[in-house]
Amino acid sequence: MAVLEQLFAHWQSALLAIIPLFAYYLLQKLKPKQNDVKRFADFPQPEEPDKTRGHWPWIEKAAGEGEAGRSFGSKRHLARIMGFVAEQVTRATKQYSTSVPKHPAMQDLAPLVGSRSLVTLDGDEWKGLRKRILPGFQPQHLLSLVKVILDKSQYFIEHLERLAASGEEFAVDELTINLSFDVIGIVTFDMDLNAQIPGQQSPLLTTYRELSHAFVKRDNSKHWVRRYFSENERQIRKLDNKLDAILKENIKREHAKLTKGDATASRSVAALSLHGIKKLTPEILQQTSDTCRGFLFAGHDTTSILMQWIFYELHRSPHALKALTEELDSVFGPDTNPSTIMARLLAPGNGELMGNLKYTDAIIKETLRLYPPGTTARLAPEGSGTTLTMPDGKQLVVDGLVLTPRAYVIQRDPAIFGESKDDFVPERWLGSEAANIPESAWRPYERGPRRCTGSELANMEVRVVLACIARRFEFVKVGRGELELDEDGSPILNEKGYYKTKSEMYSTDVVTAKPVDGMKMKVRISERAKANV
């Protein structure tokens, strides 16, 4: 545990500890029992299982391959079968109208994701809650929130200006995580988290961070009764209650405004979910509070990872940066000043402008294809007789098994993405080529009834940020993944048209699949933007 504690000494790392813990739990569950080898003999396998150790030797080998910290899912994979099977796990079926149930281990994360939140609930309670939540995430509605998203992006831009002036090295993830927190707070429950203003972070945010930090120190090896009285557990309960109280107070206030017909009532996701609710029952209050907590969890890291990889890929791919620049020039005109673009995004017709950002959209899509940040974990209950059909028609009973689609593998299937499967090619999402990609081959938000509700928000946030900064700032990777330079200090193109790098940048599994070094970069003002002012 000492090593773990050191590893997770920083708050950011705090959240990150969850996936290893979760993975450990899953692996414990997965440890082969003697008769498992026989039971699963019919399942597609990476190699012949060992008589007593099952696939442990294979797991050890695969884990030891390449860079030690590299995301496991990206090292080796079972087969293409996964794409075919993933769809059966996430879609509604006769047996499961809400798709295969969430893995119960999700509940172990309750302090972070909310025990009765949209992320964790299942069955009818989840259905009712999802219906309440969806209106706030509709694209048309989100468009009315461009102003607040821009306000929060302004802080992000100011940080970049400062870092460009000083020329110092920084971890991009610190900036993008703070930005994503700010956007989630304002859009989903209308609170200013002030994540991007050092020293002025809101009590809600500092509480959430403290809670995450305490949570990863939880000693899961202790029996829960003994654990209950530990100092750490008292701390978790205290912070859990504090967070709940802050959220509930906000929800009650919004509900009161709504019932009075107050014109200043918020248009946040949470507030909209209370429309038509006459009486705020303890149940609805709890669901809403927990769901806001779930938004904080589900939205900040994922969106932040997406931005980090986009900045990196644009840095490496001159053709993509050029195409993006041309699109922004044609949609917003030649002035690259962020304030000019913000003004255009606030003017009437902004929906049309956003809709014209086709290449920007393709960049987002392609980045999520190469670097999907998250996944889902489902469990078919023992005795439920849940079956998956293999491509050859064979039926396999998967009761009691953890089912977790590997988007990383599915989204790099050579049968679908061809020779360029590992390359950043936004163009593949435009024109006639796009029609040949089956929808189920792209699943960063997962699919089916439990698909991520925040995809439109993430997409809009990133489009807005790229529109404002892509022509003004140039990101330069330092350390891992940095560009190789020739004698004149210029980057060198490889045969595919990307800049050569000294080493490969990759993601590592820490809750989500995160860029290994937090994306250490420098930023500078582009030559063009210098000429612009």
Ligand code: HEM
């Ligand atoms: C690039 C950004 C994002 C990615 C890649 C992502 C990915 C995912 C994935 C893979 C799931 C699991 C779906 C399943 O269990 O089948 C999920 C669920 C969810 N996400 Fe996201 N997400 C992102 C951003 C956001 C944001 C910004 C929010 C909200 C502010 C959000 C809210 C949620 C919620 C509430 C769920 C649970 C939905 C349900 O079970 O009904 N996500 N997301």
Ligand SMILES: *[C@@H]1O[C@H](CO)[C@@H](O)[C@H](O)[C@H]1NC(C)=O
């Ligand atoms: C981001 O948030 C962290 C944690 O609250 C804070 O320490 C840091 O100052 C923030 N950074 C920026 C650039 O806003």
